[in-house]
Amino acid sequence: MGNLFTKSTYEWIKQVDTSKADLFKQAEESMMKLQDQKTKEDFVQEQVKINETYSTLEHFVEEHRKELATLSPQHEQDVDILLQSLKLRKETLMRYELPNWNVAHNVPIYDVEQHPMVLRDRMMAENLEYLAEEMYPTEKMIVWGHNYHVRKNNSKVKYADYGQNFLNNMGDYLPDSFKKQTYTVGIYAYSGASLDSSDNKTVTPVNKEKDPTSLESLLKYANHSSLFVDLVHTPYNKRTSWIYTPRIALYWGFLKEEMILKEQYDGIIWIERITPAKII
Known part of the structure; x- marks a missing residue:
């Protein structure tokens, strides 16, 4: 049931x-x-x-x-x-x-705000505001979600192969005053595979082809099995310019997306190799 x-x-x-x-x-x-x-x-x-x-x-x-x-x-x-x-x-x-x-x-939708993906994220934002302001107004909260939903300005992210911007997400619909109180972390992987959430059965491998200047490739050079990178307190200089300039990263490990990381996240968790979740 x-x-x-x-x-x-x-x-x-x-x-x-x-x-x-x-x-x-x-x-x-x-x-x-x-x-x-x-x-x-x-x-x-x-x-x-x-x-x-x-x-x-x-x-x-x-x-x-x-x-x-x-x-x-x-x-x-x-x-x-x-x-x-x-x-x-x-x-x-x-x-x-x-x-x-x-x-x-296949019924046409002429108003992008009525697209189910957009409606879903708008409702996520409304629910998060309710939880933070009405149910837990004095407490800190941890909100777990896919990068697509939690990052701060999804509408500024582009499909790298098409140049088309993504739709609005939960982060887009949260007021700036709310986002300033959050610390948003993106999670990315260099290799391995994950479980497809559409059926919780299909195993989707991480794309082996990497742009040499992509987020995943740059952090691979550090030669660690996992990394956490704080973006909030990292000032701009020649070595950190990758945080402030358009960068390729992989959506769910396979779709190339282009973004300025500083506009989207406060921190990044990078994992060298991931394995599919096991459904309990």
Whole structure:
């Protein structure tokens, strides 16, 4: 039954109301199957039903907040997280899923802001702001994500082979005042392979062909198995000019992208050889 969130939430709600736990399970399963709808009319009809179910669950959680809190390690805070998660389910359902279905069915998207990849990152930014300002306003946070999502100005990054800029990402949608409080780290590898996140089965090797002045090649000269490079406190000079000038780096180890590293990251983690993740 779905992922860890789905399983743990089902068991949590079940302790209070079995029927609502089953309703939650039904909503999660319907959400996973939504992209299988053959027509837009069928899609919208199912979308409305699922949204109503999540609204019912939101109302249930609010009504049974105290009971649910007593059954969870962090009590009230866990209930707040659950409510935010249900809200995100509804926002994903109503803002992201149809554009994603349109792309899968070759329906043209004329407004780039309505592209599912852009919508996804905008929603990431909104959720991160909520977590930082509303849920954890006095605490430091670690946010783990792919380079594409966390770097600060993705729209300035280019596909090296085509000269075309990337779409806006989470970093683009975060206000400058927020980004100034962050320390953003990019992770890159020289060799090895990673697991393709689209199916968690396909092993994708790191491209063996390297531009001699690329990020991966330059850090290879240091002759270490791994490196951390701080970009914030590295002043410009002849030896550090590579940080301040356009540089090739590999997206997911295979796609050449061009960027000024200083505009995107505060630090870089470089690993000489990576191995595919093992799904537990």
